[in-house]
Amino acid sequence: MKSIVSMVAMICIAVSGSAQSSSETDTIKVGNFVIIKKKGSDDNSAGSVRINKDNYNLLRVERRPAKRKNLSTNWWIVDLGFANMRDNTDYGYAQAGSYFRTFRPQDGPVNENSYRLNTGKSSNVNLWFFMQKLNVSKNVLNLKYGLGLEMYNFRYDSRLSYNNSPTPYVFNDSISFTKNKLYAGYLTVPFMININTTPDKRKGFSFSAGVSAGYLIASRNKQISAERGKVKEKADFYMEPFRLAAIGEIGLGPVRLYGSYSLNKLQKDVTRLEQYPFVVGVRLSTW
Template identity: 25%
Template sequence: MKAYLFTLLLAAGSLTSIAQDSLAVDTTTVKESSKAKKSIKVVGVEIGKSKSDSIRKPSSKFSFQLTFSRIDLGLATFLDRGSYTLSEENSFLENQQFKTNNFGFEFLQTGYRFNSYFKIYLAAGLDWNHIRLKRDITILPDEPKISYKEEDIDFKKNRFSSNYLRIPLSFQFRSKDDGRGNKVYFVAGPEVGFLITGKTKQVSKEMGKVKFKDDFNFNPFRYGAFARAGYNGVGFYVKYYANDVFADNQGLTKDFKNLNFGLTVGF
């Protein structure tokens, strides 16, 4: 968790740098017959000439780039048949809410800007949910359904995690610059995810540190929607996944869904 906060602060600092294009201004004096005439050239285009005399190459509205943005750090929570209270079947996932977190970022994007205020882009990134379990249990791998066993161990840390490749389609709206040169952003759209791995991490006096990777019956494919709003590159996000946390017929109940929300950096 400390490493995530350090990454978030480092990214926030790097995102505040602004690149500016330099314009070369050249003042020349041109003599025509007996009259002297002054003209000013800006980036090779002479002011005062007709439009047909100067040719400007329009910049492309398409973009494709590596990036490090939409850095999310927030809380992960669950809706059990529409309720924030877990049912008896899912009570094994009772967690320490403020240590059950969501972290993610995007590293690749391609898009099209229609104008100064509206852009559509498709991105790819990584997304983690870390569930800090309250109960002293072990989630079992290689089971046909999500399963666990009670342990006679006092775990100092008992974490159950999932890691997804996230692919959002974003519709971005932004305002004009304000007096400080900053903008208000609103971004929303659908998102799909593909499971990379599940993981358990347990720390105890009896066993030391134990880690294990498996799919742990997590849904191999998830889909949902997200929204982000902010100012000057910093804001809030919310993400909701419409299908179940666990794969079909591998959860203990149906209609068990994931909701994440928190702070975001970079638009």
Template identity: 25%
Template sequence: MKRLILTAMLCVAASYGFAQTTTTTTTTIVDSTKTGTDTTIVTKKHIKVKLGLGHDAPYVSPYSNDSTKVQRTKAPGFSFGITFSRIDLGFATLLDHGSFTLSPNNQFLSYRQAKTANFGFDVVQFGYRFNSAFKIYVSGGFDWTNIRLRQDITIQRNAPVLTYLPDSIHFSKNRFSSSYLRIPLSFYYRSHEDSRGNYFRLVVGPEVGILLNGRVKQISEERGKQKFDDDYHFAKLRKGAFIRMGYGIMGIYAKYYFNDMFENSPAQEGLRNFSFGLTLGF
């Protein structure tokens, strides 16, 4: 997971590091004699090259009288493409019937908040832009929730309900995680640019997640590093909503899922997931 986060951040840094805009301005030369019988007009074409992540490329109006003026507007229309954006890195929190305190049935899931993380990003998107300020798009990506358990227990695979067994050894790391394919529908709004070319952004919408895998990862002196994969009764389909807001390339996000984290496990009914943190490239 650490290598994955590091790779993502390096990709973002590289994308912004090599972002550039090259402009060839329009020059008009008028050579006219006093009699006005010889007039020559030479116009150079505008060339715009935009590389980067998470920004709307500026649009230069061909009808502008000022050849050096850049209008950051976008024409309405559909778009589709591969992306690496909406990179979320934050904390995951368990809510037990709306409370941050776990009920006795869920005490075995007691976790270390500072090491319980949510990480995700989008890799493809399809949308429609109405104008420079508003667009709507559906995207697809991946989302991980990693719960760092406090107790020395092992969540059991292939159990009829979510089941654990206590261990006699101490785990330096006992992580209980899930990975989902995430499919958010985003309603995007941005304000007018300020003098520095930045603007406020607000993105809200529903999100659907399809379970890819569940995993228990443990590290101890006695057993070394161990990984166990199973669905662990994580919800096969999770439904929630999200909000992202920020200024420039950075922002904050929050996500809440309306259905329970686990299914076919009555003791965990009412246990849900809430995540919040920083988002980049949205």
């Protein structure tokens, strides 16, 4: 960029002798730089570059902010986070229903411990196909929306098993597992109000808040054990097909954090479970 500005500056100096009056001003724009050539000026303002040549023809080089876009698009955003859930289940009430089953007395009934999560291995990975930011007011107030895939892996530290025959139910299994997780994937549309406190900078401070709506497109229980090897049970397990969540995002320089909290339960009322997943993590995005 410096070489381009220098070249333009020399061209302006070469043609400066053709100026017709002492008040004539020429302006040349190169990218985000504006070169102002004014004859007879004595501009000593800070931040300018001045060159004297032939009858005091002067050049002032200014850098002006790039023109803001009213609509910008960010493709292929990735979220990496930890998943957990708030459990408000009344297990005495849930055990009286048909979703919890006990096949052997020594295995015990399904209870709160059956849903105990390994929080260090329960994860959330999101792949957003795109997100757009629409200017509402001076690029400070914006709307953010997009489309993507949310993927939850709830890793259990228990013998909880899911079955779908003839109808969905859960039970405490007779064996232990080296891996036991419930996967849920949603096709999701987020919608947020964004506040960008430094619209002229790519790495300033911003925050967003809003809601997201998702549709369940896949769910399965994956288990690994010495006795059975790798087993996958694919079904909806009476999970709610739609997910509504409160979402938020904070950006500080190159670091962006996100969070999500389900406003509706993970499972249908027939299960008598009241579990509300939530996640926090890092968002890999340019804005």
